[in-house]
Structure formats: C-alpha cells, structure tokens
Amino acid sequence: MTILMDGMRLNAREGQTILDVAREHDIRIPTLCYHEKLKPIGSCRMCIVEVEGSSTPVAACTTAVSDGMIVRTHTPDLVELRRETLKLIFLKHPMNCAACEINGNCQLQDLAHEYDINHTDLHTYNIRPVEPEPGPYATPLIQYHPRRCILCGRCVQACVEITEVGAINFKGRGALARIAPVERMGSIKPECVSCGECMAVCPVNALTEALGKKRGKAWETRKVKTTCTYCGCGCQLELNAVGETVTAVTPVDGGVNRGALCSKGRFGYDFINHHERLKTPLIRENGTWREANWDEALDFVAKRLVDIRSESGPDAIGALASARCTNEENYLFQKFIRGVIGTNNVDHCARL
Ligand code: SF4
Ligand code: SF4
Ligand code: SF4
Ligand code: FES
Numbered sequence: 643m644t645i646l647m648d649g650m651r652l653n654a655r656e657g658q659t660i661l662d663v664a665r666e667h668d669i670r671i672p673t674l675c676y677h678e679k680l681k682p683i684g685s686c687r688m689c690i691v692e693v694e695g696s697s698t699p700v701a702a703c704t705t706a707v708s709d710g711m712i713v714r715t716h717t718p719d720l721v722e723l724r725r726e727t728l729k730l731i732f733l734k735h736p737m738n739c740a741a742c743e744i745n746g747n748c749q750l751q752d753l754a755h756e757y758d759i760n761h762t763d764l765h766t767y768n769i770r771p772v773e774p775e776p777g778p779y780a781t782p783l784i785q786y787h788p789r790r791c792i793l794c795g796r797c798v799q800a801c802v803e804i805t806e807v808g809a810i811n812f813k814g815r816g817a818l819a820r821i822a823p824v825e826r827m828g829s830i831k832p833e834c835v836s837c838g839e840c841m842a843v844c845p846v847n848a849l850t851e852a853l854g855k856k857r858g859k860a861w862e863t864r865k866v867k868t869t870c871t872y873c874g875c876g877c878q879l880e881l882n883a884v885g886e887t888v889t890a891v892t893p894v895d896g897g898v899n900r901g902a903l904c905s906k907g908r909f910g911y912d913f914i915n916h917h918e919r920l921k922t923p924l925i926r927e928n929g930t931w932r933e934a935n936w937d938e939a940l941d942f943v944a945k946r947l948v949d950i951r952s953e954s955g956p957d958a959i960g961a962l963a964s965a966r967c968t969n970e971e972n973y974l975f976q977k978f979i980r981g982v983i984g985t986n987n988v989d990h991c992a993r994l
Contacts, residue, residue, distance in 0.1 A: 858884030
C-alpha cells in the first residue's frame with residue numbers, strides 16, 4: 643500500500659503503524675513513551691499526527707496505516723499541542739537538569755529544548771504539583787522517584803513483556819498516581835526478580851540504582867562494551883566508567899540476551915573497584931598470604947600437583963572450575979584434570 647506523509651508518497655506494509663512508516667523513511671515524529679523493545683503504549687501523546695478524515699489528532703505509535711492515508715506530522719497545531727503536553731509533564735516533573743544524572747542524555751530534556759519549553763511556561767497553569775508520598779518499590783535495589791515519574795508506563799510494560807513477571811503497576815489516580823508493587827491477588831503475588839529492566843527503559847531517571855555509585859555525567863562517562871562474567875550465558879553489556887571507576891551497567895542492543903540482563907549482571911559490578919579485590923596471585927607461607935607473580939604461582943601449583951600425584955596418586959587431587967570462565971576454558975580445564983592429572987575429581991562451582 644502507499645500513504646501520503648507530509649506530501650511524500652511512501653510505501654507501507656499491512657500491520658505497520660504511522661510511526662513505523664515514518665521511521666522507515668527518516669521522518670522524525672517526536673516520541674516519549676514509545677520504546678523499540680516494547681509494544682506501543684500510547685500514553686504520552688507526543689507523537690500525535692493529523693490524519694485526513696479524523697476529527698482529532700491520533701497517536702502515530704498506535705495507529706495502523708491504511709492504503710491512501712494522508713498524514714501530516716508537523717503542522718502549527720500539532721506543535722502547539724505537543725508544547726501543551728510538555729508543559730503538563732513539567733508541572734510535576736522537576737526541571738532540575740543541572741543536578742540530574744542523565745542531563746545530556748535525556749529524551750525529555752531534548753524535547754523541552756526542541757519545543758522551546760522554559761521556566762515561564764511552567765507557570766502557565768498556576769497549579770502546585772502534589773508532593774507524592776514516598777513508598778516502597780518492588781525491589782530494594784531500585785529507588786523510585788515519584789516527582790520525576792511521568793507515568794509513561796514503560797516500566798510496567800517492560801516487567802510484563804521482557805521479564806514476564808508483572809511485579810509493578812499504576813497505583814492511585816490523578817495527581818496521586820504512581821508506580822508501585824502489585825497487590826496480592828488471592829494466592830498470587832508476582833515477585834520482582836530485581837532484573838532492572840524497568841529501570842533500563844525509564845526515560846526520565848525516575849528509577850535509579852538504590853545502592854549504586856553516583857553516576858557520572860553523559861559527557862564524562864566512557865562506555866565499554868563487554869561480556870558479563872557471572873555465568874556462561876555470555877550476555878552483552880556496557881560498563882559505564884568515569885576515570886577508572888565503574889559507575890553503572892547499561893544494556894546494549896543485540897547479543898544472546900537481546901539487551902536484557904539479570905540482577906547480577908546489572909547491579910553486581912561493585913567488585914570491580916572493590917578495595918579487597920585480588921589483583922595478583924597469593925601464596926600461603928607459614929599460615930600467611932604473600933603476593934606472587936603469575937610465573938611463580940604457576941610453577942608452585944605445577945610442582946605441588948606433581949608431588950601430590952606421585953606421593954598419593956591422582957585421586958588425591960580434586961579440581962573445581964569456575965562459571966566465570968568461558969565454555970572453552972572449562973572444557974580445557976576438565977580435559978587437563980582427566981587427561982593429564984588422571985582423575986575424574988573435577989566439578990564446577992555452578993553445581994554447588
Ligand atoms: S530527567 Fe531529563 S528533563 Fe528531567 S531533570 Fe533529568 S535531564 Fe532534566
Ligand atoms: S526489577 Fe525486573 S522484575 Fe522487578 S519490577 Fe523491575 S522489571 Fe519487574
Ligand atoms: S517510573 Fe519511569 S518508566 Fe515507569 S512510568 Fe515513571 S517515568 Fe515511566
Ligand atoms: S510515543 Fe506515541 S503516545 Fe507516546
């Protein structure tokens with residue numbers, strides 16, 4: 643089928659939304675609640691467009707295209723409506739960008755800039771925002787900031803669609819609406835698994851790490867793509883570092899995990915800069931540990947293995963492999979223990 647968008651005739655396919663077609667043809671329609679990993683939510687109304695024959699603007703992210711549709715994406719009326727939407731969002735959301743950790747990497751800030759929202763606009767409606775009550779979130783690893791929350795619903799959707807748990811939902815109405823753990827329904831209470839997917843999709847820093855380090859600003863943060871070391875899945879992630887200190891883990895697209903992480907991969911990075919972290923091998927002598935270099939440590943281990951094997955036989959030796967090694971390393975390790983040392987006393991910490 644074809645549709646006419648901003649005067650251009652564009653090819654479109656059955657099942658696509660107006661936003662899908664616009665993006666496919668590099669036509670920018672502003673969005674806020676829309677997230678590529680989630681089904682369209684349609685809550686923020688930033689993506690409204692005019693469709694000929696429709697008496698009111700429609701959300702581009704939730705409206706399917708039809709053959710011959712005529713769409714306008716940037717009329718003066720639409721720009722004005724989007725400005726009003728942003729003003730209403732900023733009635734509650736504190737425009738406190740200078741002190742905000744995602745300053746410089748924020749969709750809402752970009753929209754405020756694009757639609758020229760300034761402090762004078764924030765007094766248009768002369769309404770004092772309600773100060774929401776603090777309340778518990780679904781996991782102690784994440785802190786919820788109700789004033790910042792724009793109630794876009796991404797977190798709720800991510801918990802259902804990505805993690806398939808459904809541990810959080812909207813609670814309360816109007817100005818008191820907030821995100822909260824779901825109530826028990828009879829014997830069913832979906833339990834949060836602390837995966838942090840909700841936090842990862844929040845566009846306005848309303849969900850932050852409760853125990854994490856202070857994050858650096860976008861422009862001082864170095865991102866290093868790497869593989870999670872916790873288990874054999876090989877999830878891809880991005881370490882965020884300021885100087886030599888890792889301050890956060892963020893998802894990367896693709897990889898076996900398709901951007902998703904578990905609680906260990908997302909929150910368990912403090913060991914990297916921990917002051918007790920081992921950085922050299924240690925050899926125990928007379929009951930105390932002393933630092934050694936790798937050559938010395940490997941020579942020591944090789945000599946002890948040979949001595950024990952000749953004195954007491956190969957079954958006097960047992961070996962434990964690590965989930966933090968690759969499959970190939972673990973394969974070589976068991977091969978060495980079985981083929982070279984000559985014992986089947988080999989196991990893996992994942993089975994403990
Ligand atoms: S979330 Fe965005 S708009 Fe809000 S204070 Fe932070 S940088 Fe500014
Ligand atoms: S941490 Fe994971 S399981 Fe818990 S509320 Fe967020 S998305 Fe749901
Ligand atoms: S916590 Fe974040 S993702 Fe969830 S509704 Fe609020 S702004 Fe949206
Ligand atoms: S992006 Fe379409 S309604 Fe929010």
